[in-house]
Amino acid sequence: MNVAVCVKQIPDPAGELSLDPSTNTLVREGKLILDDSDSYGVEMALQLAESAGGGDVTLISMAPNGETSGLRTALAMGAAGAVLVSDDALAGSDALGTARVLAAVVQRIQPDLVLAATESTDGYTGTTPVQLAELLGWPSVTFAKHVEVTPDSVAVRRQTEAGYDEVTSPLPAVVTVTAGVVEPRYPSFKGIMAARSKPVEELTVSDLGIDVSRVGWAGARQEVVSVQAAEERQSGEIVTDEGDAHEKIVGYLERIKVL
Amino acid sequence: MDFRPSPEQEMLKEAVAKIAGGFGHSYFQLKAREGGKQDELWHALGDAGFLGVHLPERYGGGGMGIAELTIVCEEVAAAGCPLLLILVSPAICATLIGKFGSEEQRQRWLPPLASGEKRMAFAITEPDAGSNSHRISTTATRDGDEWRLNGTKYYISGVDEAEAVLVVARTGTDEQTGRAKLSLFVVDTDSPGFVATHIPVEIAAPEKQFTLFFDNLPLAHDRLLGTEGDGLHQVFAGLNPERLMGAAVGCGIGRYALDKAAAYARERSVWGRPIGTHQGLAHPLAEAKVEVELARLMLAKAAWSYDNDVDAGEAANMAKYAAAEAALHALDQAMQTHGGNGLASEYGLADLWGTARLLRTAPVSREMILNFVAQHSLHLPKSY
Ligand SMILES: Cc1cc2nc3c(=O)[nH]c(=O)nc-3n(C[C@H](O)[C@H](O)[C@H](O)COP(=O)(O)OP(=O)(O)OC[C@H]3O[C@@H](n4cnc5c(N)ncnc54)[C@H](O)[C@@H]3O)c2cc1C
Ligand SMILES: Cc1cc2nc3c(=O)[nH]c(=O)nc-3n(C[C@H](O)[C@H](O)[C@H](O)COP(=O)(O)OP(=O)(O)OC[C@H]3O[C@@H](n4cnc5c(N)ncnc54)[C@H](O)[C@@H]3O)c2cc1C
Numbered sequence: 001m002n003v004a005v006c007v008k009q010i011p012d013p014a015g016e017l018s019l020d021p022s023t024n025t026l027v028r029e030g031k032l033i034l035d036d037s038d039s040y041g042v043e044m045a046l047q048l049a050e051s052a053g054g055g056d057v058t059l060i061s062m063a064p065n066g067e068t069s070g071l072r073t074a075l076a077m078g079a080a081g082a083v084l085v086s087d088d089a090l091a092g093s094d095a096l097g098t099a100r101v102l103a104a105v106v107q108r109i110q111p112d113l114v115l116a117a118t119e120s121t122d123g124y125t126g127t128t129p130v131q132l133a134e135l136l137g138w139p140s141v142t143f144a145k146h147v148e149v150t151p152d153s154v155a156v157r158r159q160t161e162a163g164y165d166e167v168t169s170p171l172p173a174v175v176t177v178t179a180g181v182v183e184p185r186y187p188s189f190k191g192i193m194a195a196r197s198k199p200v201e202e203l204t205v206s207d208l209g210i211d212v213s214r215v216g217w218a219g220a221r222q223e224v225v226s227v228q229a230a231e232e233r234q235s236g237e238i239v240t241d242e243g244d245a246h247e248k249i250v251g252y253l254e255r256i257k258v259l
Numbered sequence: 260m261d262f263r264p265s266p267e268q269e270m271l272k273e274a275v276a277k278i279a280g281g282f283g284h285s286y287f288q289l290k291a292r293e294g295g296k297q298d299e300l301w302h303a304l305g306d307a308g309f310l311g312v313h314l315p316e317r318y319g320g321g322g323m324g325i326a327e328l329t330i331v332c333e334e335v336a337a338a339g340c341p342l343l344l345i346l347v348s349p350a351i352c353a354t355l356i357g358k359f360g361s362e363e364q365r366q367r368w369l370p371p372l373a374s375g376e377k378r379m380a381f382a383i384t385e386p387d388a389g390s391n392s393h394r395i396s397t398t399a400t401r402d403g404d405e406w407r408l409n410g411t412k413y414y415i416s417g418v419d420e421a422e423a424v425l426v427v428a429r430t431g432t433d434e435q436t437g438r439a440k441l442s443l444f445v446v447d448t449d450s451p452g453f454v455a456t457h458i459p460v461e462i463a464a465p466e467k468q469f470t471l472f473f474d475n476l477p478l479a480h481d482r483l484l485g486t487e488g489d490g491l492h493q494v495f496a497g498l499n500p501e502r503l504m505g506a507a508v509g510c511g512i513g514r515y516a517l518d519k520a521a522a523y524a525r526e527r528s529v530w531g532r533p534i535g536t537h538q539g540l541a542h543p544l545a546e547a548k549v550e551v552e553l554a555r556l557m558l559a560k561a562a563w564s565y566d567n568d569v570d571a572g573e574a575a576n577m578a579k580y581a582a583a584e585a586a587l588h589a590l591d592q593a594m595q596t597h598g599g600n601g602l603a604s605e606y607g608l609a610d611l612w613g614t615a616r617l618l619r620t621a622p623v624s625r626e627m628i629l630n631f632v633a634q635h636s637l638h639l640p641k642s643y
Binding site for chain 2: 033069072073076186187188189190192193195196
């Protein structure tokens with residue numbers, strides 16, 4: 001069972017983030033780290049490959065400036081190798097442009113299964129993986145909270161508002177996993193030291209045979225027109241308990257129509 | 260000169276910060292209060308191979324250096340759960356066994372120390388021989404091809420968590436100088452004739468200190484580590500790693516305190532703007548930040564020197580001194596920044612005072628470091 005995991009490398013959410021005032025997009029110049037959302041996909045892929053009795057876990061990432069920091073973290077967790085697509089022509093890519101690039105890599109490495117996160121932490125449109133599946137002509141199953149594989153199919157418990165659906169799909173397929181689906185392992189020291197010598201293949205848009213007019217600013221159909229600061233959160237209402245706190249809280253919940 | 264950590268060191272730092280961050284200072288406080296140990300944290304670090312990063316791979320270690328172990332030690336402290344046993348078990352004991360142990364002793368002890376499965380305490384201090392190790396009176400005498408150990412050690416950390424203690428004992432006297440000839444022994448904590456009594460101290464930490472009494476304690480011949488009579492020289496080989504870990508704990512506590520203080524000073528508003536706006540608070544915090552970063556720089560230099568076989572004594576002593584002072588200043592200023600909350604258990608600062616303060620005294624006192632610097636760096640006459 002060869003599993004590919006889409007991993008996004010993002011600016012550290014705990015650090016200081018800024019938007020480029022001319023494009024209204026996130027500045028991605030400094031060090032990028034593994035998106036926490038994708039650590040679940042990596043862990044899931046490692047577990048699936050182990051339970052299938054072998055096979056490789058390969059990471060796929062598109063990121064600026066040849067960034068590999070986040071990939072090294074996932075390699076230290078145990079992935080066998082990575083493909084990184086990095087190219088100035090990709091600046092400004094929207095989710096569809098990103099999906100095109102990821103699809104070209106998937107076609108190149110031909111995995112049995114592709115995992116991605118339900119949504120990324122920084123962009124969180126949650127649209128890349130399904131567009132990737134569409135471009136590949138593969139089935140996609142989203143919001144997986146439990147995944148099992150057989151040699152030719154994948155069985156998924158798909159999170160719904162009420163509970164979960166059981167979905168079975170033929171392979172190859174694209175599956176997106178929710179946060180918390182598995183407990184991502186910490187990289188061990190051996191894993192960290194081994195990550196150094198694992199292969200990271202770096203490709204450009206032309207290596208993948210993609211027309212540059214279909215990616216980056218040139219191909220983007222999405223434009224960030226304006227950005228506004230989020231409204232400051234109102235300070236909460238403090239209920240002092242004089243024996244009637246429960247009534248006040250129920251009254252409040254009724255006012256905001258939760259009850 | 261390249262001051263950047265390697266990518267592996269960065270990943271190590273991140274991974275340890277993640278593990279320790281998952282426990283955090285509330286875990287440390289809870290264990291300290293309930294008399295528990297930070298076992299879960301210790302084993303999480305050990306299982307990931309982080310307690311043996313500096314030991315050879317053939318004994319289950321990570322094959323890197325003391326610099327990597329200082330990263331582990333500092334990150335754990337920076338997460339608010341300092342582990343003093345890192346100074347002792349991996350830093351001194353495993354280092355000494357790796358350097359001076361027989362092949363059999365290495366195979367027996369290094370893998371479980373590297374994995375954290377076993378812990379070893381270190382006992383040199385005695386009631387009448389603290390700063391002056393030449394006066395050690397705990398004695399090992401030959402008994403056939405075995406040894407018998409008699410004497411008292413005190414302020415020995417973590418004996419209740421350890422399977423064994425590396426004990427520095429007198430095995431003879433130098434006839435010319437009258438000084439002790441010392442040797443190192445690995446003593447099991449469940450040996451007959453081994454008694455440990457707890458010393459109450461005002462340090463709110465899970466790790467405890469003990470007085471040890473050895474009463475005619477039998478030691479098989481394979482318990483002698485290295486060369487008989489060469490113990491003091493051997494111990495010196497473990498002191499730099501210990502100082503470096505002491506410095507790492509100080510740097511970690513300093514970072515922890517400043518992170519908290521800065522976050523608080525950005526948020527808390529008394530006169531309609533964040534208190535961090537007032538230079539009366541901002542400058543002392545900035546000063547403390549400078550001190551912590553300078554200590555970290557000296558720590559990095561000392562660790563690099565040690566790992567590259569460059570004499571690390573001066574840098575290790577200076578790093579230990581600077582880190583202890585920086586930790587105390589940072590913690591004090593962090594408490595001041597928090598106003599009354601600085602003393603509250605909930606804010607997790609005041610309870611670290613004892614831990615930070617002990618770094619000025621142990622593993623080597625501030626004065627003994629200044630003696631070293633005066634004598635070796637400034638070539639001033641020795642006073643003792
Ligand atoms: C204006 C603009 C500028 C951009 N500039 C750049 C740029 O300069 N360089 C660049 O590389 N990208 C750039 N991007 C791409 C962007 O960062 C995202 O990769 C893309 O838009 C996906 O959107 P999302 O974050 O909403 O992903 P979602 O659809 O929320 O992501 C879901 C999952 O898909 C996978 N995934 C998403 N993106 C990637 C990725 N890049 N690599 C691997 N897996 C992925 C992950 O598993 C992720 O968790 C830009 C995007 C925009 C809109
Ligand atoms: C919490 C804690 C944990 C410890 N853990 C361990 C452990 O695990 N193993 C272990 O072996 N020991 C341990 N120690 C002991 C510690 O290393 C000693 O306390 C320390 O080395 C000082 O020795 P002392 O207490 O005997 O002080 P003393 O040697 O009695 O010194 C008293 C004071 O005199 C000063 N002084 C002494 N000589 C000079 C001089 N020549 N010039 C100037 N000033 C001088 C000292 O700096 C100190 O301020 C621990 C101590 C503490 C508090």
